Amino acid sequence: MTKILIVGNGGRESALGLKFLQSAQVDTVYVAPGNAGMPKLGLQPVAIKLDDFAGLITFAQAHTVALTFIGPEVPLAAGIVDAFEAAGQPVFGPTQAAAQLEASKAFAKDFMHRHGLPTAKSQTIHSLAAGQAVLQEWGIPLVFKANGLAAGKGVIVAMTNADAEAAVAALYARDAGATVVVEEYLVGEEASLLALYHHGTYVALPLAQDHKRRFDHGAGPNTGGMGAIAPAPQFSADQKEAARHLLVQTIAGMNNDGLAGCGVLYMGLMFTADGPKILEYNLRFGDPETQVLLPQIQNDFYQLLVDLLADRPTPLQLNGRTYVGIVAAHPEYPGGAMNPLPLAELPSNWPIERWLPAGVSEQDDRLYSHGGRIFTVIGSGADLPSAQADAYAAMAQVQGPLAIRQDIGDKALTRSK
Structure with a gap:
């Protein structure tokens, strides 16, 4: 039987x-480092840190792991795939060179412009004075993006002059020479298109929609994601095809630029009046999009990857259901002390796939919160209203002291009417 190693520790993993x-x-799935809730799913956490490439490779070799799947962006940007490939260990994920499309906003913008891919007008700046000059020239609203990895929290949307001035000041207070991408503010409907790829072949998943802001109706600071829906019903067949075309162009551009390989390509899109524009790239599965995308897939997932790596992509078989994922977070998230809180007991009759742990620790045989986003609860149904109702009914049983958004999927329901 086959053994799999997943690198990461969250709801995505x-x-x-x-x-x-x-x-x-597949008979065994190890997750390094994993979390204390994963054994409830039949997964085996392994106490090896994300940045211990040598330790992860040694473990994979010793346990005859058939494939290692890299979840989060930080080890990808640090070159974990290159290290596994150098050791002759099968691994699914982009090389360090390709991961720059996520790790550097400036690199990604240059890539988009070079390959004629539609995106927001932008300017890359390196000083406070340059940021103030762009504000003077362009006016508001503006979007400021820290150049490096920021766990989904590196984007500041400034709707007033005061917000823009504060954003620029805050970015350069941390680093006087920081690289920052300033963009025009795009108006439209956001969505995420994810695909598994290998060189020029790919398997595209349905459109998903993440909910980034901490509070209902898109209020509050950006987070790593407070919930997601998939498929997103408000998008037409023409819009989906336009998004797929951007995916094909992106993969062709990666191959042309020597960034080929395998992994997950995630395109953050804004469907504007002029068609879809690319907001950003990620080179890994999104969290919480993964939690609502994977349950739709009827294919043997391991075989799907094996076939893709052999350049014979298998058509995706979907179950036709809609999924809603609601993230339960610490009330102090994304700031504050986030001290451990006891978690509610899971109902004994729950389907195993309904509760996906992330920031979970264990003490005296009791599970506690650990960090910001604690777990995702998954609901499903024949359509979005029924999936949403299922998700919130389930969350009510296990939310306990944690915080949630009450409007996951509401915008899609309004737009799809």
Whole structure:
């Protein structure tokens, strides 16, 4: 039987682990470092840190792991795939060179412009004075993006002059020579298109929609994601095809620029009046999009990857259901002390795939919160209203002292009417 190693510790990795375990070929899924809630899903946490590449490679070799799947962006940007490939260990994820499309906003913008891909007008700046000059020239609203990895929290949308001035000052207070991408503010409907790829071949997943802001109706600071829906019903067939075309162009551009390989390509899109424009790239599965995308897939997920890596992509088989994922977060998230809170007991009759742990620790046989985003609860249904109702009914049973958004999916319902 086949053994899989997943690198990561969040809800995304919980969803991936469950999907691999559904394969008749897979009997063991290790997750490094994992979290204390994962054994409830049949996954085996391994106490190896994300940045311990040598330790991860040694573990994979010693346990005859057939494939290592890299979840989060930080080890990808640091070159974990290159290290595994150098050791001759099968690994699914982009090289360090390709991961720059996520790790550097400036690199990604240059890539988009070079390949004629539609995106927001932008300017890359390196000083406070340059930021103030752009504000004077362009006016508001503006979007400021820290150049490096920021766990989904590096984007500041400034709707007033005061907000823009404060954003520029804050970015350069941390680093006087920081690289910052300033963009025009795009108006439209956001969505995420994710695809598994290998060189020029790919398997595209349905459009998903993340909910980044901490509070209802898009208020408050950006987070790593407070919930997601998939498929997103408000987008037409023409819009989906336009998004797929951008995916094909992006993969062709990667191959042309020597960034080929394998992994997950995530395009953050804004569907404007002029068509879809690319907001950003990620080179890994999104969290919480993964939690609502993978349950739709009926294919043997391990075999799907094996076939893709052999350049014979298998058509995706979907179950036709809609999924809503609600993230339960610490009340202090994304700031504050976030001291551990006891978690509610799971109902004994719950389907295993309904609760996907992330920031979970264990003490005296009791699970506690650990960090900001604690777990995702998944609801499903024949359509979005029924999936939303299912998700919130389930969350009510396990929310306990944690915080949630009450409007995951509301915008899609309004727009799709």
